[in-house]
Amino acid sequence: MKEITVREFFNARKKDLALSLITELETLNKKITSPYVNRPGLALSGYLEVFSAGRIQIFGETEVRYLQTLRDDVLFSRIKDLFMMDVPCIIISKGLSLPPVIEHLANDMQVAILSSRLSTVHLVQHLIRYLQDVFALEKTIHATLVDVFGLGILLTGKSGIGKSECALDLVHRGHSLVGDDLITLKFIDDHLIGRSGREFGHFMEIRGVGFVNVEKMFGIERVRRSKTIDLQIELMPWQENLDYERIGLSNTYAEHMGVKIPIIYLPVSPGKSVSVIVEVAAMNMILKNVGYDAAEDFNRRVQEEIRKKSMLKKSVEIQPGTNDNPIDKG
Amino acid sequence: MTTRSIKVENRLGLHARPSALLVRTATKYRSDFFIEHWGERVNGKSIMGVMMLAAEYGSELLLIANGADETYLLDEVTELFKSKFNED
Incomplete structure (x- = not known):
């Protein structure tokens, strides 16, 4: 205790x-x-x-x-x-x-x-x-924490995969940085609150450049002291045969100190703009939170189309004397 | 190139879940893979394409594979259709 x-x-x-x-x-x-x-x-x-x-x-x-x-x-x-x-x-x-x-x-x-x-x-x-x-229960992990459209997004993944670069890109696009490299997660009120693991200020290491001070460079508005974590995005090298989420109907979660956080496994390959995808994932989650699920909507439309076709087929089949099915002919 | 024609045997047709299974299976192989339905041809490795076919119960599809492992791909995909995508 x-x-x-x-x-x-x-x-x-x-x-x-x-x-x-x-x-x-x-x-x-x-x-x-x-x-x-x-x-x-x-x-x-x-x-x-x-x-x-x-x-x-x-x-x-x-x-x-x-x-x-x-x-x-x-x-x-x-x-x-x-x-x-x-x-x-x-x-x-x-x-x-x-x-x-x-x-x-x-x-x-x-x-x-x-x-x-x-x-x-x-x-x-x-x-x-x-x-x-x-x-509060707490643990410190290797990650980068950003605030994108008001959502706390925890970027995880191996060293060198591009977490900091992605965060920098997001800051450049107007979002804010909570912490880079070392993030302390605290369990408070059934939520996970993340903040920088050190009180050194908002520094980042960008490979090839070295240390940059995000607060000095982009201004106080682009940094946050702490943020509730809503989504985790795990960056990983593109692997040919790995199952990436294709539709978004199934939800996967990561668990930190008993709190389930939705997680997205994001394949990273050269030329792919990760920060844009992170923004899109954030917006998609905001839409889901207010009740609109694009994957469900799309599937509903497909099912509706399937149902219409089946009905049409049935009505054609039961017409007497029409052996010549116009649909089956294609 | 190998082609095979197959019938959709699961009641709900190719909605999200079976389509995802189909695409995931096909993606394991190197061969190109296409599906034809009513003269419309889509890439069988694209979830969007497969779902947009909206292939209903009882409809005939033409599976087209082209590449070194085309027959293996078609075998496994055929198996999925036959097992009704574990649905009914």
Whole structure:
């Protein structure tokens, strides 16, 4: 199981969550082990049988106002019991203040108390989004990720097959680059989110030229930080007897961390403009997503034609006295 | 060049699935391959061409193969028609 220290969390989110540290710096050493947050309402009333200790504890207005009603000795023992559960840290929303006894106890027991100026709802939403990202399953693969007409297309294939060149061509045609060569895939909300495996910026290696900086060369509009992956296109050398998809009625999928992504195996041969085909594949997928499937449509028309011919034939066959079938003559 | 005439025996005729099977089979061979239906001739290795024939149940087709492995190609293709493309 993944974990992060409260210090890492604090340093990363200080600004976005308008956080300040109430307790001493040494209290930041505990570890957050869960991607969820907890409102400890019932725990503060003394019920600790079921309690999610590994989570960040959020003290909203409910908790703070409730604590203010407690006698000092009760307050002391309830908070002590809570801290004994080894909670990673407490975040108070709306910049509310806690009775001073809690701060002393937190310093003694090394539990960080952070204060955020955000409302409880916003705080929880931000936290969940951040923690989901931090705790998400992830893997890094050798691929190139581009955004074509709003679809995230993962280009895969052997080294030297032309992934970068294809991506460059797509950028040149007005699409955008997410990352080249090393892509980190994260499993978030049943989707795969891809981003560059390194935070070095949007560089690419083009054989014969060397490194190019796509952002500098084409502008900020042609690069993306991350993108949900909708389609994978595997570039492969043209092989004479391999079964390439000819109609598009059958769907094949690649699986990454349990997510099925439609995959297209695209034969690459000299003189073939791969980027145009990638664009076409993207547009075809967009059409499918809005309910139009060209392969199905074409097949339906063929079937209709077949049906018409069969009917015509039958009607000719049942006419009495016509042995001479005009259709069979061809 | 070898030619062979054959009847479409599967009920639904040459729609997408049988056409794909036919084209995939023919593509394995080096010989040129054509199909004639009502005097219209299409390339038997082109899925678009084969589907556009819209060959219906009971219609007669002329298979034409030309090349070193023409008879093998026709044998396998004939087999497909006889087995009704595993459909009926």
